[in-house]
Amino acid sequence: MHLTTANHGETRKARFTYVMATRWSVFFIRKKMNNSNEIITIKDIARICGVGVSTVSRAINDHQDINPETKTLILDTIKKYGYVPNNSARNLKRVDATTIAILVKGIANPFFTSMIRVIEDEAQKRKYSVELRHVEYGEDEVDIALELIKEKRLRGIIFLGGYFSHSEDKLSILNIPFVLVSAGCIPETLNKEIYSSYTVDDEEEGYKVTKYLIDQGHRDIAILSGERDSMSVGQLRANGYKRALEEAGIDVREELILTMKDEIEYYSFANGYENMRSFLKKGTKITAVFAISDVLAIGACRAIKDAGLRVPEDISVVGFDGIDLGRYSNPSLTTLKQPAEEIADASSVLLFDLIEGRKQNQHRVFGGELVLRESVCARK
Amino acid sequence: MHLTTANHGETRKARFTYVMATRWSVFFIRKKMNNSNEIITIKDIARICGVGVSTVSRAINDHQDINPETKTLILDTIKKYGYVPNNSARNLKRVDATTIAILVKGIANPFFTSMIRVIEDEAQKRKYSVELRHVEYGEDEVDIALELIKEKRLRGIIFLGGYFSHSEDKLSILNIPFVLVSAGCIPETLNKEIYSSYTVDDEEEGYKVTKYLIDQGHRDIAILSGERDSMSVGQLRANGYKRALEEAGIDVREELILTMKDEIEYYSFANGYENMRSFLKKGTKITAVFAISDVLAIGACRAIKDAGLRVPEDISVVGFDGIDLGRYSNPSLTTLKQPAEEIADASSVLLFDLIEGRKQNQHRVFGGELVLRESVCARK
DNA sequence: TTGTACGCGTTATCAT
């Protein structure tokens, strides 16, 4: 009772209580009064409530076998003292630790931000905490994942972006569920049962985009592709580009295939800009560009403008991803929109199903949608 | 010796070794051979090396009082077995736990992404791990911080963005160092010794921007401001706007002050777009807009275009922040560039100085730079 | 220089 009263009283009242209180309650009164956050543990809560620690633990973790009244008392006390269980201790002890990680390849790409939020929300709903980690383009995401697994006792991982040319051996080291989201180029030989992947069909969508340009009468179509060497979504989309060209009887010309500049951050406006700029300087004639990412497309648009040309009248530009910005840029961007939120949501649901043993590894392909806006026009 | 050999051998060799090996070494040989990642602990390493756990601990943590040879052996073994110390256990034990948090208000705003990376890099250099947490606009960052502090035993916090109208009482609950970065409106009455802040002078820079527009001959200048009610950087920048107007003898008209739409995500292209669109529908005559954030500015540019007007000929637009996109958008964006990387770098350095007791709380104001591009022209 | 043993805060097991 002292506690409750003192808790709402002003300083003078608390001082008064001080005199009458036992050692322990004094201690806590002062804590509360000072609003100090000297760390308060489960033991303290137990002591205050006059119960054992295990009872408090039961109350916290919604176990059965606990008297509702006791539970209420404990929960109230916890709230009153602002007690928060120490996560390190929890993870140390719990077999069912509750952390998943999102490994994002390429923080600069705004395409991922909306997905991250969706995943975080889903995790929060299920009381999992998420470890968000940015992976630089040089880094090996599997190695990083491995470290994280041991360090944080992860239960599952979502890999966002990047490419996955890892060997089966290497992937099987990760003996927790993981979902490859919007990641490219999984060797066909890989055992599909050891991993999950949710993504669009990059090759097919790349084909769709290119076919659309061809249908609009374009013949000289450049592509702003991905990383030079590695197999990535960029490569896959480029494969679709080549297939569409071949199918239409148009030569695939190597000089029209531009890989991202290595010295500039990947998937950035700057990369698209500089790449396009140096290409235009050469004077090679084109009437359309397929950029394998919206950010590259926007950079390219600017480079085209700076070269004294117009989008789309002189050069049409089509992007890939469907980021918000595309609607508001000028000209607004014709693009292949990935159902980002949907993919992200489904991926996290799948991950938790995998973690909790409700499902086996899955591979799902999401359909993209060609969004027609201003950056493409028909070739006269 | 068995271990080393088996480690490089193929399965058959390992099987052979099995027979001869002791119980323990067999255990580890199989671990390694399987590439399984059953959790290997400090005890295991100690056992393998034939030393005590404390010796291993000393090797890991670069303590003195350890035989260099022993250390080498241990470090090699650790690498060989891919041992990674369990962070939860470490944090539980260590007084000098090494986690800081970045609390970002508004994930959607690309202005923060470059800063985050800089801070992460700086933290990594000092072997701190960072907890990145997104704060929604409705959430109270101090409450979240408080939870995190207890949950993860944070050593310091960087608050990125948002406003800080919290009471001294509330802030002092956070008894770890924290730096307010690009956060707005700290009540002047607040005791400057209990917190640090690194930011631009939002009021002054807002003044500069507006003054520039006035100097270009503009009189009817609207402002795309921040959140409706709360004191935020938006408010401060708007205050600068008002001051510049008054100083130039121009009436401050309430109908030209547009706060962000509540029903749309704050600091998003969409918010700038819709806000501008509904304003233009009213037909109020203006010749310039000051958007308190680049993303709003870009959205506004598009709304202006969609209304059949031109930027800058009919309406000039100036932004604030200096995000990359501004260079590549069309028209490119005249904006007040904050030295984002510099602020982020200095902030993290400060935070670690605070944590390690080398400094007292600091308040530093960084200068912004007006970057002149295409979205503003002089009023004829 | 090295090893033993204790404790960090929590959950799980086992009594009661």
Place this chain on the structure above:
DNA sequence: ATGATAACGCGTACAA
């Protein structure tokens, strides 16, 4: 329904 108590993996006094 509840309370002791033993782990979890690590760092660190302290002893050797």
